[in-house]
Amino acid sequence: ILNVEQSPQSLHVQEGDSTNFTCSFPSSNFYALHWYRWETAKSPEALFVMTLNGDEKKKGRISATLNTKEGYSYLYIKGSQPEDSATYLCASIPGGTSYGKLTFGQGTILTVHP
Amino acid sequence: GAVVSQHPSRVICKSGTSVKIECRSLDFQATTMFWYRQFPKKSLMLMATSNEGSKATYEQGVEKDKFLINHASLTLSTLTVTSAHPEDSSFYICSARDSRTPIDTQYFGPGTRLTVL
Numbered sequence: 433i434l435n436v437e438q439s440p441q442s443l444h445v446q447e448g449d450s451t452n453f454t455c456s457f458p459s460s461n462f463y464a465l466h467w468y469r470w471e472t473a474k475s476p477e478a479l480f481v482m483t484l485n486g487d488e489k490k491k492g493r494i495s496a497t498l499n500t501k502e503g504y505s506y507l508y509i510k511g512s513q514p515e516d517s518a519t520y521l522c523a524s525i526p527g528g529t530s531y532g533k534l535t536f537g538q539g540t541i542l543t544v545h546p
Numbered sequence: 547g548a549v550v551s552q553h554p555s556r557v558i559c560k561s562g563t564s565v566k567i568e569c570r571s572l573d574f575q576a577t578t579m580f581w582y583r584q585f586p587k588k589s590l591m592l593m594a595t596s597n598e599g600s601k602a603t604y605e606q607g608v609e610k611d612k613f614l615i616n617h618a619s620l621t622l623s624t625l626t627v628t629s630a631h632p633e634d635s636s637f638y639i640c641s642a643r644d645s646r647t648p649i650d651t652q653y654f655g656p657g658t659r660l661t662v663l
Contacts, residue, residue: 436589466652475550476639476654481647521590532578532643534652536589 436524438537445512446545452508453540455522459503463527466534467496467507470519479507479520512544548574550642552655559630560663567625567658569640575620576642580652581613584637593638596623630662 437456445451457465464483468476480489485500493510509516519541523534549572559565569579577598582590594615595603602615612634614626623642627634639657 468654473656475656478651478653481651523590532652533592533595534580534590534641535592536582538587538589 436522436535436537438520438522438540440540441538442541442543444543444545447512447514449512449544450508450510451512451542452506453520453542455505455507455537457503457505457522457524457535457537458526459500461527462500462503462524464525465498465505466523466525467505468521468523470521470539471517476521507540509542512542514544514546517542517544548572548642548644548651548653550640550653550655552640552658554658555656556659556661558661558663561631562629565627565630565660567627567638567640567660569623569625569642569655571621571642571644571653574642574644574646576623577620577645578643579617579623580641580643581615581623581625582639582641584639584657590639593625627660630660632662635660635662 439454466481467479469479470476480496482498487498489496495508498505519539521539523536551570553568579596581593583593584590592605593608596615596617598617598620604610617623637659641652641654644651
């Protein structure tokens with residue numbers, strides 16, 4: 433994988449459903465992976481920064497895992513609520529980059545229906 | 547988390563004019579800021595890295611004379627789109643790197659929607 437790719441592009445779930453989506457990134461020369469949550473007309477909000485293979489991070493109902501050897505990360509949302517509706521972006525930083533250049537995926541647009 | 551503001555949020559201008567967009571870190575100092583552009587249905591694309599007190603570093607394919615970046619203080623970076631044309635219409639968003647955090651978290655502004663008529 434040469435670029436950062438996210439799937440699915442969009443997702444519609446019902447309130448209370450749990451959901452997950454994927455971020456694939458180049459596994460060679462990896463330094464860090466960021467997840468952001470971006471609501472319309474607001475600034476992207478940093479959710480997680482992950483660096484170590486096997487990392488698992490949690491923030492409330494949202495959690496993320498990281499596999500640096502195969503180059504993927506999953507974001508999970510448990511018991512989705514309408515306020516979770518947003519675009520979820522992942523971005524990787526390759527190793528050796530001194531200025532923290534982020535390469536973004538296209539995002540997964542999540543819509544949670546009441 | 548830290549707060550980054552961006553101004554204006556929306557601007558409409560005539561072709562040939564220049565537009566300045568400001569990015570401010572409100573509660574931390576940012577020696578490095580980044581400018582991104584988002585095309586419709588595409589991901590955020592890094593345009594340039596703005597370094598306080600020195601010249602910006604532009605990504606391949608980004609015209610430095612078209613997109614002037616100034617980072618005159620630790621809390622302010624500006625992007626000026628010079629002689630704007632309709633193809634410059636886009637969503638521009640900045641981020642500021644908080645070097646106090648362990649893995650250099652970047653905090654984003656809300657973005658600026660530029661429309662060139």
